[in-house]
Amino acid sequence: MSAYAWTWIAIIAAGLLAWLTKLAGHTVPERFVENPRVHRIAAFVTVALLVSLAAVQTFTSDAALAFDSRVAAIAVAAILLWRRAPFLVVVVAAAATAAGLRALGWG
């Protein structure tokens, strides 16, 4: 099967699993998920996943560590987030930083 077809299968699987997860929250007995340990694990796994996605997206290229204009871009994003800028402003500023540095020839 082609990579394109696999991507479609993955999209449908991810959609189904996302919906079943949401549905479970509305249907399971409340006692079942009030376990504080389960709640803590879900909260910290979310943090760990999002941060590692950001780190890999910033500091790696083709399975190797890399240090380029994306590092400056994420620093700009962090400063804007700290200054409570809206999400879209943060994302656009990061893109503009990387694009600008690349246009100047700085990776």
Next chain:
Amino acid sequence: MPLPRLDPTRQQALSVSIATGAYGLSFGALSVAAGLDVWQTMALSLLVFSGGSQFAFVGVLGAGGTAAAAVATSTFLGIRNGFYGVALAEFMRPLRGLRLAWGAQVTIDESTAVALAQPHDRPDARRVGFWWTGVGVFVLWNAITVLGAVLGQQIGDPADWGLDAAAAAAFLGLVWPRLASRRAQAVAAISAVVALALTPLLPAGVPILVAALVGVAAGWQAAPVEEVPE
């Protein structure tokens, strides 16, 4: 944004819907940059409908990860949505049939936050907050995703436009509000180091799943409630 004829709950719901829907533009463009086509990008927004999971899905595929790693990362990131249904149970249950199916689909960060931000003694306002935000974000997020995907197709090399950096900033923006406690900051630092250290050694996408174990370990131990992110 002045919306004079709406009550405060509906105003809040619409403001959140517009703000959240707007970054569907970045998702659409990033998804196309990661190699998905416009139809696949639209299907992700319609079916997965959870920003973090969608950014993760295209991020893993864009980095050369397998379809299985993309599904796993997307699903693990969506686990929190399962807990939202429990938090909403007090004023949402019983939900049945189509309302249950549809209510589940629009159970996300934003609909839950607006619902729970309404007064505890106003279950009607909480339900209005949930449905207006959930449906509002769904409509705008999907519409603006299409726009982002079509624009993303026109622009040539995504790196020239800094779209790879935009994806990194999007993940940082999604995690930022969850980093208030020392424990969350420690989890963030350790999981970033683990993911980076494993990137040269393991197939794309797998280091991120291994880093998730840092979150499992942190959650396993007892912690004061204020140390646990929302």
